[in-house]
Amino acid sequence: MASNISRSAVALLSGALFAVGLGVAGMLNPANVRGFLDILGNWKPALMFVMVGAIAVYAIANQLSLRMQKPVLDKDWGNLPKTGFDLPNQAKLGAVLFGVGWGIAGFCPGPAIVSLATLNPTVIMFTVAMFVGFYGFAIYERMKANRAK
Amino acid sequence: MMMALYGGLIIGLAAALLMIFNGRIMGISGIAGTFVNMIFTPSARRAQAGEFGWRAMFLLGMIAGGVLLSKFSKVFTEASMVATDPVTLIVAGLLVGVGTRLGWGCTSGHGICGIARFSGRSIIATVIFIAAGMAAVAVANALIRTAGGN
Structure with missing residues (x-):
């Protein structure tokens, strides 16, 4: 029980820290994101450094985790995704759809959820549609699994 | 920067x-x-x-x-928002919602965690969604220019 509370506290802190990081990085400004993706126009490459900074820190944490038997507060590493180059075509199509939506609105999932705090109707419309997409996909997966039975 | x-x-x-x-x-x-x-x-x-x-x-x-x-x-x-029209926002939101689930992840999971774990599939996905985003912005800008807008 106590470990449940500590795990929840870490998740809460991680979520809040992530939000602040997005804010500091400039990821909460859709115009900034659009500038990063506007490689054929007025390209603003600065957001590349968000990935550089985040990957640098996380690569160290990942190396550390590989030397740990289990996480500090949990009994296992859950179902850690595999790391091979095996991305099926369907998933590649998903990445294309995501990229197009990201380019159109300037929001990816993290900033869309954090920006709900503004109660801005534009943000709410996008983010609700995104959640409908999440859930719609879950229903589709379930239907596919049922048919396969 | x-x-x-x-x-x-x-x-x-x-x-x-x-x-x-x-x-x-x-x-x-x-x-x-x-x-x-x-x-x-x-x-x-x-x-x-x-x-x-x-x-x-x-x-x-x-x-x-x-x-x-x-x-x-x-x-x-x-x-500042880059899209404000409700239909555009809803289409973009649905694309991001379905696309990230179908594509096994988004900017954080693939673009940061996956790449830092040297995950091949995350590297492929990240290249694809950034390229698709760049293409979408280029097309959107071209459409705006043709329509004689700003």
């Missing part, structure tokens, strides 16, 4: 905390997508009993972080 780097370091730290302490990947589309499915599908929640609470807390943390930013920073007042 330096702010982007600092922000990235903070984001990396947030992801590192979740990995080292809880052993979970900080992929937002996975966390939020599984969460919403668990909300509406009790059987999915029962199937993974210990996996609901931390997701709820993480998302709550994100909103709390957003509230803090809106109270103590100018990031939201300085932000």
Whole structure:
């Protein structure tokens, strides 16, 4: 029980820290994101450094985790995704759809959820549609699994 | 540029905390997508009993972080939207929602955690969604120019 509370506290802190990081990085400004993706126009490459900074820190944490038997507060590493180059075509199509939506609105999932705090109707419309997409996909997966039975 | 780097370091730290302490990947589309499915599908929640609470807390943390930013920073007042038309927003939101689930992840899960874990599939996905985003922006700009808009 106590470990449940500590795990929840870490998740809460991680979520809040992530939000602040997005804010500091400039990821909460859709115009900034659009500038990063506007490689054929007025390209603003600065957001590349968000990935550089985040990957640098996380690569160290990942190396550390590989030397740990289990996480500090949990009994296992859950179902850690595999790391091979095996991305099926369907998933590649998903990445294309995501990229197009990201380019159109300037929001990816993290900033869309954090920006709900503004109660801005534009943000709410996008983010609700995104959640409908999440859930719609879950229903589709379930239907596919049922048919396969 | 330096702010982007600092922000990235903070984001990396947030992801590192979740990995080292809880052993979970900080992929937002996975966390939020599984969460919403668990909300509406009790059987999915029962199937993974210990996996609901931390997701709820993480998302709550994100909103709390957003509230803090809106109270103590100018990031939201300085932000400007690039799409405001409702139909465009809904189409874009659906594309991001379905696309990230179909594509096994988004900017955080693939672009940060996956690449830092030297995951081949994440490198491929990240290249694809950034390229698709760049293509979408180029097409949108061309359409605006043809329409004689700004």
